[in-house]
Amino acid sequence: MAEEVRAEMVANVWKVVVGVGDTVSAGDTLVILDSMKMEIPVLSEDGGRVAQIAVREGDVVQEGDLIALLDGLPAA
Amino acid sequence: MSLSTLERIDPRIPSARLTQFFDPDSFEPFTTADSSGVLAGKGTVDGSPVVAFATDATIQGGAMGRDGCARIVHAIEAAVRLDAPVVGIWHSGGARLQEGVASLDGVGRVFAATVRASGRIPQLSLVLGAAAGGAAYGPALTDIVLMGPDAKIFVTGPDVVRTVTGEDCTADSLGGADVHARRSGVVAITCDSDEAAIERTRRLCALLADQGEIGPVRDRDLGSLLPESPRRAYDVRPLVAGVLDGEVLELHPKWAPNIVTALGRLGGRTVGVVANNPLRRGGCLDAASAEKASRFVRMCDSFGVPLIVLVDVPGYLPGVGQEWEGVVRRGAKLLYAFSECAVPRVTVVTRKAYGGAYIAMNASCLGATAVYAWPTAEVAVMGAEAAVGILHRRTLAEVPAQRRSTVLAELTAEHARLVGGIDRAVELGVVDAVVTPADTRAVIASTLAGAPAGRGSHGNIPL
Numbered sequence: 001m002a003e004e005v006r007a008e009m010v011a012n013v014w015k016v017v018v019g020v021g022d023t024v025s026a027g028d029t030l031v032i033l034d035s036m037k038m039e040i041p042v043l044s045e046d047g048g049r050v051a052q053i054a055v056r057e058g059d060v061v062q063e064g065d066l067i068a069l070l071d072g073l074p075a076a
Numbered sequence: 077m078s079l080s081t082l083e084r085i086d087p088r089i090p091s092a093r094l095t096q097f098f099d100p101d102s103f104e105p106f107t108t109a110d111s112s113g114v115l116a117g118k119g120t121v122d123g124s125p126v127v128a129f130a131t132d133a134t135i136q137g138g139a140m141g142r143d144g145c146a147r148i149v150h151a152i153e154a155a156v157r158l159d160a161p162v163v164g165i166w167h168s169g170g171a172r173l174q175e176g177v178a179s180l181d182g183v184g185r186v187f188a189a190t191v192r193a194s195g196r197i198p199q200l201s202l203v204l205g206a207a208a209g210g211a212a213y214g215p216a217l218t219d220i221v222l223m224g225p226d227a228k229i230f231v232t233g234p235d236v237v238r239t240v241t242g243e244d245c246t247a248d249s250l251g252g253a254d255v256h257a258r259r260s261g262v263v264a265i266t267c268d269s270d271e272a273a274i275e276r277t278r279r280l281c282a283l284l285a286d287q288g289e290i291g292p293v294r295d296r297d298l299g300s301l302l303p304e305s306p307r308r309a310y311d312v313r314p315l316v317a318g319v320l321d322g323e324v325l326e327l328h329p330k331w332a333p334n335i336v337t338a339l340g341r342l343g344g345r346t347v348g349v350v351a352n353n354p355l356r357r358g359g360c361l362d363a364a365s366a367e368k369a370s371r372f373v374r375m376c377d378s379f380g381v382p383l384i385v386l387v388d389v390p391g392y393l394p395g396v397g398q399e400w401e402g403v404v405r406r407g408a409k410l411l412y413a414f415s416e417c418a419v420p421r422v423t424v425v426t427r428k429a430y431g432g433a434y435i436a437m438n439a440s441c442l443g444a445t446a447v448y449a450w451p452t453a454e455v456a457v458m459g460a461e462a463a464v465g466i467l468h469r470r471t472l473a474e475v476p477a478q479r480r481s482t483v484l485a486e487l488t489a490e491h492a493r494l495v496g497g498i499d500r501a502v503e504l505g506v507v508d509a510v511v512t513p514a515d516t517r518a519v520i521a522s523t524l525a526g527a528p529a530g531r532g533s534h535g536n537i538p539l
Contacts (some may be wrong), residue, residue: 008334009357010395036390037459040309043355047505048464 003046003070008059011035016057022050023073030068031055048072088205090115093165096162097121097202097274098130106150111135113172114144116151120286121278124285125381127155130165133205138168141175141212141291141373145182146450148214149189152199161281162200164218169233170209183210190217191283194535195378197285201397202277202537203227204270206247212257212398219375220280220327222265224273229262257330264327274342279325283339287346290525293321299450299513306452306471309354312336312386312452315426316349319384319517327372332364337372342384348376352437357442361395361433363406371539376419382524383421390523391431407436409539414442416534418526419456422520430458440506445527448511448519455501460492467491 011033019029026047033040048070055067095103098119105117113136115214116129129151148164149507157160171179193199201215204224212229215221230251236249237243249255256263268271301315313336317324320340327337335355338349350369352359361484376383392403421439422445432457449455457463464487475483501507511519
């Protein structure tokens, strides 16, 4: 199943940690946001293959903006 | 046909579900099974008395008639007399159409009985099938709602929605587990199987029915559960687990996840934990998280469950969205809930407590039993750098751009010295003592054990 990872709050994109095509596990950090004077990691909930990274470092994201799109991995 | 044969035929019949819920051989039905659509009785959970009722999904889809509703009212009143928790196992399409307004009257009586018992005995709802209309509000009035994998909760089903408004939806998109766990906040716990949902309901019953006394606690160094960088956000749930003995029952894990509410035990005694979660929304308080915490605090208070409040909060989430969502009105609930609390409640500031959110997280001014802080914690109106940005706006604007960061650092250090660190907060008495992460469990336990037992005298309105 595909996973849409969206911003939970207004923030600056500080670091993009993964790239398109990478395989991530549940709980892995995808990007790190900077908001409320904190570095806030954005994690994958289910894990999968990164199909799209919708932000670049330095971007400002609003609540609800798409950050990344993950494809589910085929069952082993 | 014997009962056991019937159970094998249809696991939805109330006697099957109630037998599965109670300790083995402990279920005593109040009546024989009949066509009323409800079976109720008493039994034990981990040895503690509990009352439970179940709607009968095999008769008219579990629809609630006058007689069935009277059984539920009787069960709730019996639980109050026994001073025992009452559990409702729901699978019902709502009021019986054939009975007309008589069934509506019955359903309303269930609501009123639930409210009369609210805050006096724990009321739990386990929804295992569709729960529509009256069968949705019945659970919603209780303290904790759990959902199995086939459960749906809605006021009106997808067919009616389609007929009346033309909106196209499925039972799942309307009232499935994911909707209620993440968006509506109706449901506190969702489970992948009916068995798991029944087991969780039993665990909650055991925690609330047999709260125990605080015994000795083993020390654990909780400091390693925080990241080294004070700027880095982290998941607070391992810290919550570290404070508690073992079992952690988190309520509403996916709704308003920037605050964690959980039941567990400390030194063997049932306690409630409220903790900011910096990983989600930076741990900010907002409209939904304040409301979630308020209801939890009032529930614990009404059942005499002491509270532990773990604070790492940068403030209230700023923005138009929050103001429009009523962060002022809904945030006020948390101030009210803590101020009203009669149960012992201990606050631990692990990293920071800023501004209005400092007050809302059970500050000493709201009547906290004690407020402790870890040695590096900050308690302030805002972070020093942000404060300097406001207090010295003009000075900073006047210095040349290349020197600005140096001046900002100097002014920040000076400001920090003037307002004082955690020592100043201790001097003022707003923090009772600085405790190390390694001593924290023991200090919380001895504070709670030494505080006079209290219990709020109020109901638990679904805030």
